[in-house]
Amino acid sequence: MDPSTSAQDVLRCDLCKIGVVAMHCDTCLVNLCKVCVGEHMISDESKNHEIVPFKLRKSTPIYPGCTFHVKERCEMYCNQCDIPVCATCLTSDHHLGHKLLKILRVLEKKKEDINKDQTEMNDTIYPTYQDIVSDVQNRMSQLEKEYEDLSSAISKHGEDWHREIDKLVKKLNAEVDEMKNTQMQTLQKHLDEIIKNISEIKNEINSIDAAVNSNDISKVFNVKSDIKRHRNLPEKILISLPKFTPGRIQGNEFSKFFGALSSSSLTSKKLGYSLKTTENSPEAGSSPPMKQLLDEPETVTTIETEYTNIRNVACLSNEEIWTIGQYNNTMKLYNISQGSLLKSITTKSGDTPADIAVTKTGYLVYTDWRCRTVNIVKNEKIEEVIRLTKCNRHVVCIATSGDFLVIMDSDDINPSKIVRYSGSTERQTIQFDDKGQPLYPSGPSTRHITESRNLDICVSDCEAGTVVVVNRAGRLRFRYKGHTPAPKNKPFSPLGITTDSQSHILTADKCNDCVHIIDQDGQFLCYINFGLRNPWGLCTDTNDYLYVSLYDEGQVKKIRYLQ
Template structure:
């Protein structure tokens, strides 16, 4: 066909089939010409036909039909009953005193919820099931290899026994094959169930797409997600291999040749965890997945011996911690012995603002009075940074060896985070994309701003003045603000102080007023509280084994707490 003389046909009216489409019924989803509009309107008078120009089709909301009063449109929504309601419903006593909203107000919220759940299914849950399926397949392959090694061992031992024991060798190999087949069949059934769930998830994602892209509100409200069921990951089946125990060559061949021990498939409900999007700080390195303990436990308590308030703690190693208090001395303690190993006095003779330990194991501290950040090397103090018109506060060392320093202006009206390589300023983080300050201004305590870097390179700051944990990405773009969780242990406002992160990219922050520590994930979702009888928790740090150290302000003790399996 010659494209210069041919063309596609225009859309025709669904009623007369000849005239060009000009109008559209959003209620019946029918294309109409102007001449057929009247005929369509009277064809079904039980409906409220919404006729719009064809270009504006699907622009009219299709309100749900009331289940109690047939044919009436539900243009309102009852929050208490969580259902759409019509005008007749509103006149009844059933919804008296209930909070009512226009159904269109609830629509966007419902769409957002569906889209979030769809995103979680698509980007987190389904990929997790893919990983689980891959894990089961790998275990099956490894099982094949290990059973092959087992068979080889039996065969080798059988060769030493010559022809007399060939039948016994075949008998034992048959036992191994039977155990193997039983375990493989069990794992295959487990894999089939996982694949079936993955298929269900894909179907659910597709149905959500249809609902979200439709203008049919009833269809949106009819979406019932199975996401809670999918969040409960399958049990992890871990087969145990039988062992071959060769015996000495004596008279009773069947007993002395050796036996195959029994085996099993153990089930671990917590064997898998949900897939997260996080970049490892070291290429190719993926930390082992650790689950939160049902009940965190105190491992040891260290009495620092300070006479005044204890403010912060920093891990030098898994055996030693640095501490600072309302005192000019920075003290190094043995964790196991609880004994004082070393004391360093600040240059100024006044207490430091904050401390951190670098990758090389040097102690860094900030000092507000002379506006400096200092490093302690071989017990000698060197000035690294000296500020003008700004006062340093919280400080931390990054995975790349840089320093992150929180600072506020001399007039206490501005707060920012500056990244330093040595004494060279590399990056400043102060405003969001709209030019609004990311952090609060003004001083509330001598120390009230703390900072840390997460494994995914997010920069996390506890902002006491804003009563929030403010998290930005590596480029300084705001990711989220965490403003606490209710109910709080003591029903007090959220005032975050010390902050740290662990190998799972959890963010932990001390809540001084509620005598607890909050654990949130890398996306700001609350996971749990840690209390363990804490009294005025202030500073926090984590060692390489994910043990939490909490500096308690009131009793001047440091608690070591185990909270991960």
């Protein structure tokens, strides 16, 4: 076999390119076969070559060069001068009487200090800044809604007046818009500054990672953590909304009696945020009560829908669920206990929706595969939120932060990806793992997405037979490829996916007529495999009841599986 073309060939010597690597020079970072060790030793006699077995490579520390004596290496550290010193430095009078330490002892203390900083930035500061971003975005969304309500109140009051007051109505609405724009612009600028800080923190974390993982002492000493600046969290912008006070119509004094807006305000609160605490700390929020899996799950009720083939379900509340069917352009809301149809919404384009979800405020969201849009239904009016390009199918879920998480299947050979949107603004793209490999295959596939309580993003891929779970930052946590033996001994074919208060991940397996339950780390727990013929969509309510849509039956089953 030709070593140059074999994909499974062993590691070869960097010098002769033929011999099998057995040794390593920690000084020059060169892999060597036994034959080439001598040749490498005499290739540069000015260096002290540290030759070690290949398995022990990078075990020899690289001492920093002396600032004052060329080619000298510093193995000691002067505590008073706060610098590394070489043997020649020690013979001079400059460090006479100074406290000298072995540099490796100082190195360990230095690593310990910067590791503490790294841990604080990873576990506390960086997540806190992420939460601050979510907080600002949520308050901006709420602000938008409250200003919409404010404008509606003014308009409704204006409907009771005659044409003579139309100009006054427009004037007041213009004042509302101006106040809103001023506050939104201030919050956006505040948000941009926070995101910039997050980027700087992430860069520092990466720099510390590189230094800590290196055996180059100089790199460690060159690390300058800006931890004190990052501990000073940004001010919290507080919003004060104007109030509209309606007046009664009396004569022609429209301006006086129609009503007026109070002034709005923008203030900063220095200690508006606090650093994120860990789950084990006393300050951490209370966790949901522990619930055990039932030995035998039970069906609570079965809802007969009007679909011939039902696909996805989404909980509006513990009493109502939205549903969609195959080749059907109508989304239907059902009462769970009575099984009655409450409402029907037809898609704006007249095409079958690709997926549905429900926002925290109770609005229905659906994706239109043909128009390539994500739409929201407010008061039975459909509004386009996001217009997508270069994708032929997309599914959506609503994150804890209120963001949209959209899976986009590419039209070309590029891998599929997850895109996080805040409103219509793209905030994050998740496409590759830490090694640059695609997380999700290219081309169309039947995929579903959800976010767990610990903010992991979970994607089921039916064609690939895999559930891919990444953390909030988009780093791969694990891949789940099913469990054996399967109820019907068929390949794992995951469709709908959801999570519960215990951070369990549940996914429907259409080929094995069951639901897999795994824990938050990807460990298989159990199957729900009674009376589920071709399960497709899944969702859970706030009481941890599971809803499963059965594609062929046109039914939704409500199942109790936790104690």
